[in-house]
Amino acid sequence: MHTKRTWTPMRHIPMNRLRGLIAALAALCSSAVVAADYDSEHPAVEPFVAEMQTEHGFSADYVRGLLAQAERKQSIIDAISRPAERVRPWHEYRAIFITDKRIERGLAFWEEHREALERAEKTYGVEPEIILAIIGVETFYGGNKGSHRVIDALTTLGFDYPPRADFFRRQLKAYLVLAREQNVDPLSLTGSYAGAMGYPQFIPSSYQAFAVDFDEDGTTDIWNNPVDAIGSAANYFHEHRWQHRAPVAIQANVQGDDFRQGLTIPDLEARHSVAQLREWGWQLPDTLSDEAKLMAFEFDAGEQMQYWVGLDNLYVITRYNRSVMYAMVVHQLAELLREAKQQ
DSSP states (O other): OOOOOOOOOOGOOOHHHHHHHHHHHHHHHHHHHTTTTTTTTSSTTHHHHHHHHHHHHHOHHHHHHHHTTTTOOOOHHHHHHOOHHHOOHHHHHHHHHHHHHHHHHHHHHHHTTHHHHHHHHHOOOOEEEEEEEEHHHHHTTOOOOOEHHHHHHHHHHHHHHHGGGHHHHHHHHHHHHHHHTTTTTTTTOOEEEEEOOOOTEEEHHHHHOOOOOOTTTOOOOOOOHHHHHHHHHHHHHHEEEEEOOOOOEOOOOEOOOOOGSSOOTTTTTOEEEEHHHHHHEEEEEEEEEETTTEEEEEEESSEEEEEEEOOOHHHHHTTSSSSSHHHHHHHHHHHHHHHHHOO
């Protein structure tokens, strides 16, 4: 027996069911839009596809297929536009990273990977506490490696973040080459909002330049292998001319009104000599030669201002992240880890 089906006017659909239908339709529409974020209609896609073909021998269809599955994330653009080191004063920023829990976990990680850290110091001339501080600040010793798909981060920033689009398109190229070389699915890896990956949070070009197979198992794995991550971070510092056991930063006093002339400008270069800083009112240790060039900066420590000068090793840390606050947090966490280890 055939039962005739009748159309039910929308006004007769219960309100709760109607809301559910509307939500489902909205989700479906949203998914369709997201899936098309980086299809061939996006103006940046075809030039990028052509470059991957000519520069690296990728199939055009393969690259198009990958990009069509990438999603534009406004949260990524928001995050890179307001990093903590730009919007927080020093005392708030420092409190994020310098905690008892991070020090305790760092000491445990040190004990667990003591052999690799000692070998890294012998091989690359980088102290264990510096390697630990970098991994501790970046990912809490591997506990938080980032939850953004790397392809989403690099595509969003490479195609829809004009201030640094060229840089991130280069990183996207390096990432696809890296994934091919490592035989991994480029849609599977996750990292930071800026596309940094693994324990040490290397961007793809840093992985290509500095990552090492430190345990010599035939695979350079900074995502899941802490030994490779330790060796890779140490190699990064070594290649940027880290000086073993050399000072990093010195707290200073200032006097008069001219000391501000010596404050480091945003490029973080050490431009002023010790003699010139002293002339402007910076009170510095006699152990520093008059000719030495320093970075000089001030921090809002809450109840008062702090004044510091950074030496060559602080500049090396800023090569990891171009922020003097970041560099100082790494330095101070390293000092606290070393002191706690010696107790």
